[in-house]
Amino acid sequence: MPVRPVPSAxxxxxxxxxxxxxxxxxxxxMLALLAAEIRMAAQHVHPLEVVFFRNLFGVVLMVPMLRRLPLPYDFRRxxxxxxxxxxxxxLAMSTWFxxxxxxxxADAVALNFTLPLFATLLAVITLGETVRARRWTAxxxxxxxTLVVLRPGFTEVSAGTIAALASALFMASSAISIRRMAAHDGPAVITFWSNIVMTPISLIPAAFVWTWPGWEGWAWLLLVGATAIIAQIFLSRAYAAxxxxxxxxxxxxxLPFAVLIGLAFFDEVPDPWTLVGATVIIGS
Incomplete structure (x- = not known):
C-alpha cells in the first residue's frame, strides 16, 4: 500500500x-540601530564611502549563499x-546615509514613512495601477x-531633510523595479546581483572623497555591514511567518526605536511637530 503523507499541522x-x-x-x-551606526561610521569616513563598504560587505557576506543561486546566471537577460x-x-542608500x-x-525616520506615498504615485505612473479616490485622499x-514635519517657512529646510525625502522617493523607485524583477527571479538572486551592481557604482563617487579609516572606523563599517544583514534576515523571517x-x-x-536611540546616544529630543507629522503620515 502506498504511504500517505502526514498532513502538516x-x-x-x-x-x-x-x-x-x-x-x-x-x-x-536593528534598522534604527543601523542608522546610529551609519552616523558613527560617517564621523570617520565620508557617507559615500560608508555606502560603498555597506555594498561590498553585503556581497562578501552573501558569498555563502552562492550555492543556493541558479548558476551560471544569464545576467544579460x-x-x-x-x-x-x-x-x-x-541613490536611495546615499541620500539616506x-x-x-x-x-x-527621529526626523529622518518620520520623513522616510513617505515611502508608501511615493510608491503609490510611481505605481500609477510606471505600472498603470488604478488608485481609487480613498487612496488619493490618503x-x-x-x-x-510631511509638511507638518518640514514646516517650510517656519523652520529651515536643511539638506538632510531634503535627502531624507529623496531617499524615500528612490527607495520607492527601487521597490517598483524589484516588483518587475520578482516575476522572473527570487529574492536571493535579486539581492545578490543588485549588490554586485551597486558595489562598483558606489565606488566611483566614493573614490573622489576617499580617506582610509582607522581601526575605529573599520569597526563601525563592519558593524554597519553586519547589522544590515541581520536586519534583512529578520525582515525575511517576518514576511515568511x-x-x-x-x-x-x-x-x-x-520611530519609537529611533527616538530612544537618538535620545540615548546623541541627546536628541524629538521635536513635537515631528511626532505629530509622523502620526499623520502613518495614519494616512
Missing part, C-alpha cells in the same frame, strides 16, 4: 501574527532592470503630514 493565524510581528519589531530595532535597480538603490548622518534620527493627508499586510503595521515601531 494547520498554522494558527494568531500565532503567525505574533511571530511575524515580533520578527518585524526586531528588524525595526535583465541587465537593464538590474542596472536600474542598482542605480536607484545606490547622508540624512541620518546630518539630521535627528496620499493628500500623508503629504500634509505572516502575510505582508499583517506585519507591515509593525514597521512603524522604527
Amino acid at each position: 494547520p498554522v494558527d493565524p494568531g500565532r503567525a501574527l505574533i511571530v511575524g510581528g515580533l520578527w518585524m519589531t526586531a528588524a525595526c530595532g 535583465r541587465w537593464t532592470l538590474f542596472g536600474l535597480r542598482g542605480l536607484t538603490s545606490f 547622508f540624512a541620518v548622518a546630518t539630521i535627528p534620527l 496620499l493628500a493627508v500623508g503629504f500634509a503630514g 505572516a502575510p505582508t499586510s499583517a506585519v507591515m503595521p509593525f514597521d512603524f515601531t522604527r
